[in-house]
Amino acid sequence: xxxxxxxxxxxxxxxxxxxxxxxxxxxxxxxxxxxxxxxxxxxxxxxxxxxxxxxxxxxxxxxxxxxxxxxxxxxxxxxxxxxxxxxxxxxxxxxxxxxxxxxxxxxxxxxxxxxxxxxxxxxxxxxxxxxxxxxxxxxxxxxxxxxxxxxxxxxxxxxxxxxxxxxxxxxxxxxxxxxxxxxxxxxxxxxxxxxxxxxxxxxxxxxxxxxxxxxxxxxxxxxxxxxxxxxxxxxxxxxxxxxxxxxxxxxxxxxxxxxxxxxxxxxxxxxx
Amino acid sequence: xxxxxxxxxxxxxxxxxxxxxxxxxxxxxxxxxxxxxxxxxxxxxxxxxxxxxxxxxxxxxxxxxxxxxxxxxxxxxxxxxxxxxxxxxxxxxxxxxxxxxxxxxxxxxxxxxxxxxxxxxxxxxxxxxxxxxxxxxxxxxxxxxxxxxxxxxxxxxxxxxxxxxxxxxxxxxxxxxxxxxxxxxxxxxxxxxxxxxxxxxxxxxxxxxxxxxxxxxxxxxxxxxxxxxxxxxxxxxxxxxxxxxxxxxxxxxxxxxxxxxxxxxxxxxxxxxxxxxxxxxxxxxxxxxxxxxxxxx
Numbered sequence: 001x002x003x004x005x006x007x008x009x010x011x012x013x014x015x016x017x018x019x020x021x022x023x024x025x026x027x028x029x030x031x032x033x034x035x036x037x038x039x040x041x042x043x044x045x046x047x048x049x050x051x052x053x054x055x056x057x058x059x060x061x062x063x064x065x066x067x068x069x070x071x072x073x074x075x076x077x078x079x080x081x082x083x084x085x086x087x088x089x090x091x092x093x094x095x096x097x098x099x100x101x102x103x104x105x106x107x108x109x110x111x112x113x114x115x116x117x118x119x120x121x122x123x124x125x126x127x128x129x130x131x132x133x134x135x136x137x138x139x140x141x142x143x144x145x146x147x148x149x150x151x152x153x154x155x156x157x158x159x160x161x162x163x164x165x166x167x168x169x170x171x172x173x174x175x176x177x178x179x180x181x182x183x184x185x186x187x188x189x190x191x192x193x194x195x196x197x198x199x200x201x202x203x204x205x206x207x208x209x210x211x212x213x214x215x216x217x218x219x220x221x222x223x224x225x226x227x228x229x230x231x232x233x234x235x236x237x238x239x240x241x242x243x244x245x246x247x248x249x250x251x252x253x254x255x256x257x258x259x260x261x262x263x264x265x266x267x268x269x270x271x272x
Numbered sequence: 273x274x275x276x277x278x279x280x281x282x283x284x285x286x287x288x289x290x291x292x293x294x295x296x297x298x299x300x301x302x303x304x305x306x307x308x309x310x311x312x313x314x315x316x317x318x319x320x321x322x323x324x325x326x327x328x329x330x331x332x333x334x335x336x337x338x339x340x341x342x343x344x345x346x347x348x349x350x351x352x353x354x355x356x357x358x359x360x361x362x363x364x365x366x367x368x369x370x371x372x373x374x375x376x377x378x379x380x381x382x383x384x385x386x387x388x389x390x391x392x393x394x395x396x397x398x399x400x401x402x403x404x405x406x407x408x409x410x411x412x413x414x415x416x417x418x419x420x421x422x423x424x425x426x427x428x429x430x431x432x433x434x435x436x437x438x439x440x441x442x443x444x445x446x447x448x449x450x451x452x453x454x455x456x457x458x459x460x461x462x463x464x465x466x467x468x469x470x471x472x473x474x475x476x477x478x479x480x481x482x483x484x485x486x487x488x489x490x491x492x493x494x495x496x497x498x499x500x501x502x503x504x505x506x507x508x509x510x511x512x513x514x515x516x517x518x519x520x521x522x523x524x525x526x527x528x529x530x531x532x533x534x535x536x537x538x539x540x541x542x543x544x545x546x547x548x549x550x551x552x553x554x555x556x557x558x559x560x561x562x563x564x565x566x567x568x569x
Contacts, residue, residue: 064385068378075378079371086360087372090353094379097349101382104342104389110331111338113398138421149545153538196317204322258436262542265432 058105058115065101072098109253117251119155122172122220130184132166143168146266150247154263155254158220162192162243163231163270171248172220191218197228197244204228205260207253225254229267243270339393346386353379403530406440406456406508411466413453422557426452429546436542438534439527441507445471446523446554455528456508467506477503480524483516489544490516493533504528517543520551522558 049057072094076083108114129147131140143161147170150159158171169188179187192198195216206226209219219226229245245267249255255263331338353376362372414423426444430452433439441455450469457466474480479500483490492498492514504514504526511528515535518524525547529535535543 061385061389064382068382072375072378075371075374084360084372086356086362087375089356089360090372090375090379093349093352093356094375094382097345097379097382097386100342100345101385101389104386107327107331107338107341108389108393110328111393112332112335113396145549149542149549153541153545199317206320206322207325258536258538261436262432262538265428265436268431269428 058108061101061104065098065104069095069098069102116155116256117253119157119249119251119254120222121157122222122250124221126177127171128169128173128175128184130167130169130181130188132168132185133182135163135166139163140168142269146269147171150263150266154247154259155225155249155251156247157250158223158248160188160192160246161270162198162245164243165189165198167192174218174220188218197246198242200228200230200244201232202230203260203264205255207255209248219248220250222250223248224252225249227255227260227263229260229263231267231271245270336397339397340390342386342393343390346383346390349379349383349386353383401532401534403438403534404510404512406528406530407510408441408456408458408508409464409466410455411453411457412455413466415449415451418451419557422451422553425550425553427454429550430454432546433527433543437527437539438513438529438531440530441511441526441528443469443506443526444519444523444550445469445474445526446519447558448472448475451523451554453506458506458508469506474503474524479503479516483518483524484521487518487521489518489540489547491535491540492516493535495528515540515543517547519547520555523551523554525550 072091076091079087131143135143143163147159147161147168150156151171156171158173159169161168167185167188169185173188175184175187204227207224209223209226211223225248227247231243231245245263247255247263357376414426418426430442433442434455439455441457443453444451448471450471453466453469459465460467477500480503495501495504495511495514498514504511507514507526507528511530512532513529513534515527515529516524517527525543527535527543
């Protein structure tokens, strides 16, 4: 067990002074903050680590909570009766502390600067890229570019853009293979109509998507985050094109405020 | 990283390919129009509604309080254990002989865990930097020779940057012409109007040359430390951060922000994608117009 303090070239806004006797090493950490740069997010922080690679120490309070909580219960039931009151009090205190410790990693996930989960690609299934043939070339190019950029710049694995009923689908989807492109487009259109996504009036964000009714099975297995952005923002502008933009990811809480702002900006492009 | 490579191999972005793909079903246009008119009204949405997560909302809005919460909990329970011992008249001896001691020791261990977690959380708190309002005049100047589609694309780029990042000024220079100057602009001291972009001076300056040579985005996170500041005289004097995005090898987009280190890595990635798109659009327009003018001779 060691306390490792990582040294930092600049950005002394982060805390404590490194102690001389502890060896310093620099780490690269990808954190979600409002003010960071990608290269060298070397932070001067107090990190507690076992030094075992691949072990996530931020879940340590949870394991300690489970471990100590079960030891408390063991102690309680192996004690000779009658158990006096002070012991009951300290056991109650210990159990509530254990419950709080178990919840700590969950709370830590919502703090600024927490590490975002990386997306994992689905093992089975192929990538599809289907674009409607009933639209002009410039719109096709815009759709192709927008879907490519969404897949590259966010942790999206599947994206679907619908502009006035014409779809562009890209990424990993749960669709029947061995289907021709035009049939695939119509199949997606049918599924989307069943769900009624064109009717959505405001943005929908599901950061912990667990699976849903039958029509949603077009989403790939392992989808954890889902975000739907309609193109129409208010009903007072009927001449604007309607449609929606749907992105899905296999990481939970994948779309931060900034990601959603950018996805909204992408949707603006197709509002016409 | 592996994911990105897979995506790049399997999905080459080649817009020309799309137009040459033959659809296998040739349905006559009128038929398609008829079928779409029958489904005018979209079916109502049947699906899950997003639920509000009270814990997440509370923690996101009270970040400092949530960070110090484990420390208070750990400290309070430490004191409570000692208090319990003294009140019940048992000597505060830390050995594992009686079951009371064992329970106390376990509770102490958990309290210490909470304290340390609180300390770790406090130490990784990101420093919040206040934005600085740029001093200047608000302006929106677009080159008048551009067609509507290009203008709408440039305005779309500006709206996206304004909404999603800390950008407050945008200047795009392409082919030696300043195409758009929008947002907050420096005020010239003589006539109290906006400072016009001197494209020759910009393109001969070291800032432009450096960016064109490296062909990569340049992020000046703290503009006041940068010596080439004088070449960007059209930006407000107290612009905090600047991103210089090359548009191919013919143009540059200068994006000014109001916070030091205000552009995150995700912003940088999005801006370079938008830069590529603008370069494709503008390049095509300028090539077409160059060919058009050549034909007229």
